Amino acid sequence: MKIIEVENLVKKFGSFVANDHLTFSVDEGEIYGFLGANGAGKTTAMKILCGLSAPTSGKVMVAGYDVYRQSEMIKKRIGYMSQRFSLFEDLSVWENFQFFGGIYGLAPAKIRERTTELLGRLGLESEKNQILGSLPLGWKQKLAFSVAIIHRPSIVFLDEPTGGVDPITRRQFWEIIYETANQGITVFVTTHYMDEAEYCRRVSIMADGKIVALDTPSNLKDKYNAANIEEVFLKIARN
Amino acid sequence: MSANISIQAANITKRYGDKTALDDISFDIAKGELFGFIGPDGAGKTTLFRIITTLLKPGNGIMTVEGLDTVKDYIKLRKILGYMPGRFSLYQDLTVEENLKFFAGIFKTTPEANYELVKDIYSQIEPFKDRKAGKLSGGMKQKLALSCALIHKPEVLVLDEPTTGVDAVSRIEFWEMLGRLRRSGITIVVSTPYMDEASRCDRVALMQNGKIMSIDTPEAIRNNYGRDLFAVKTDDTYRLLSDLRQYKPTRTAFPFGEHIHVSLADESVKTAEIISYLEAAGHSNIHISKIEPSVEDCFMEMMSTESSTREK
Known part of the structure; x- marks a missing residue:
């Protein structure tokens, strides 16, 4: 089943075309890498997929809902995490989960159950009363990811989730992403670490508002005769 | 000065x-x-x-x-x-x-x-x-x-x-x-x-x-990395990581793009032995080669050493 379906998505700001006829789809349970240079139009497209911004034209369906008419339904079915927007630093770990669980309308008993389960998976049960601000960045990022999936969304959007994170934690983070995808939650991720692109099932690469390549990492490497995704990226961007 | x-x-x-x-x-x-x-x-x-x-x-x-x-x-x-x-x-x-x-x-x-x-x-x-x-x-x-x-x-x-x-x-x-x-x-x-x-x-x-x-x-x-390091690749990277972690001679196993970088606690183990272990675990298209460590490999090595000394 397709969890995201985009056909001829166009988004203009005045005369500037930020998204120029994007067409792609994402399968349920897939890890999809959304790559592109700065200014290529990734953030604009992500905002549209999250129901935060309306397209100028084109068809966009997310989790079975239409972004033009049902953006509020989309917001309930998605999770979102970025490097910049994280959790509340002055609240404890537990309080952060309560707060975001409440926002997504989960019953208190459900929030307790899922918080316990998610903290257990991270091995951070004993930290639940710690103030978030006192924890290492890597832990905060893992917690932010868990909070983003507390309501069991159909799809979770991760915007540069591992920026600035140490190399060991970065890899642990990707193991959590894999586990999540194995449970059927679709993962839509952007990153500037090209080695991470190889962990995705498929990646698309944007340039100047268009999707210029979309395939599995190994097919892209074959097609561009490249040793790794970084080379593919460079060949596309320097074209 | x-x-x-x-x-x-x-x-x-x-x-x-x-x-x-x-x-x-x-x-x-x-x-x-x-x-x-x-x-x-x-x-x-x-x-x-x-x-x-x-x-x-x-x-x-x-x-x-x-x-x-x-x-x-x-x-x-x-x-x-x-x-x-x-x-x-x-x-x-x-x-x-x-x-x-x-x-x-x-x-x-x-x-x-x-x-x-x-x-x-x-x-x-x-x-x-x-x-x-x-x-x-x-x-x-x-x-x-x-x-x-x-x-x-x-x-x-x-x-x-x-x-x-x-x-x-x-x-x-x-x-x-x-x-x-x-x-x-x-x-x-x-x-x-x-x-x-x-x-x-x-x-x-x-x-x-x-x-x-x-x-x-x-x-x-x-x-100064000081150990042999191998890049391993098979058709199933995710399962490969957990299989390599369960392999007794493994010391560290970290994903690097489509490869897993592996160092061994027992350096007398031959690559042929690793290959037969992976074959027995059902992996196909097994590639393994000895590589020069990158700075990232070295950084992770030092992080692991530092945290284990601190715990002592």
Whole structure:
């Protein structure tokens, strides 16, 4: 089943075309890498997929809902995490989960159950009363990811989730992403670490508002005769 | 102090409340060196750079830049320092040209007087000189910020995470610019969380939790890894990782793109034995080769060693 379906998505700001006829789809349970240079139009497209911004034209369906008419339904079915927007630093770990669980309308008993389960998976049960601000960045990022999936969304959007994170934690983070995808939650991720692109099932690469390549990492490497995704990226961007 | 030294840190410590941001750090950076501080967020890079640029006093220790003490001689020192902070330093409502004039003016000079130094970088954004800085793309802002940090012809250039959040292509272009700039003889100090950028530096310091774990040339750091390292690949990378972790002789196994990098606790194990283990586990298309470690491999190795010593 397709969890995201985009056909001829166009988004203009005045005369500037930020998204120029994007067409792609994402399968349920897939890890999809959304790559592109700065200014290529990734953030604009992500905002549209999250129901935060309306397209100028084109068809966009997310989790079975239409972004033009049902953006509020989309917001309930998605999770979102970025490097910049994280959790509340002055609240404890537990309080952060309560707060975001409440926002997504989960019953208190459900929030307790899922918080316990998610903290257990991270091995951070004993930290639940710690103030978030006192924890290492890597832990905060893992917690932010868990909070983003507390309501069991159909799809979770991760915007540069591992920026600035140490190399060991970065890899642990990707193991959590894999586990999540194995449970059927679709993962839509952007990153500037090209080695991470190889962990995705498929990646698309944007340039100047268009999707210029979309395939599995190994097919892209074959097609561009490249040793790794970084080379593919460079060949596309320097074209 | 040797005349050849540009920046010298002696036992620098900085605490914020009960948090130690920098823990007894010492190093020398030579004149004309392109020196990198490499580490994740929270390693202490920005605190260190604020001390180097006289914006913050160290708690303990002495920092000198070009023979000047960063606390006592800060007025003299600021004239010869160029600083590009991690957060954006430009005036968004001024145009490209106005920003450059403003920063030159602060140092009582003009863009024309030192144009030769910034020409390579500034000429790329000059076609947009009447555009407001706030309307520039990320890559162009970065070039303008670098031009502004250079326009008074500093002796020492300090760049705090200039490539963070920047795409792979712009990162390469930025390092190419630094490489050319280096030939003018200026001392350049850069911080970055990207381990692959280490190879662009003459020497690097690998930082974690307020400490320098290692300080050396990138080649020497790689040569000091001290173990055999293998890159393994099969058709199922995710299962391969867990199978390699369960393999008794395995010491470490970390994903690197489509490969898993493996070091062995028992180095007498032959690659043929690893292959037959993986075949028995049902893997197909098994590729294994001995590789040279990258700086990232070394960084993770040092992180693991540091945390196990701390636990003891």
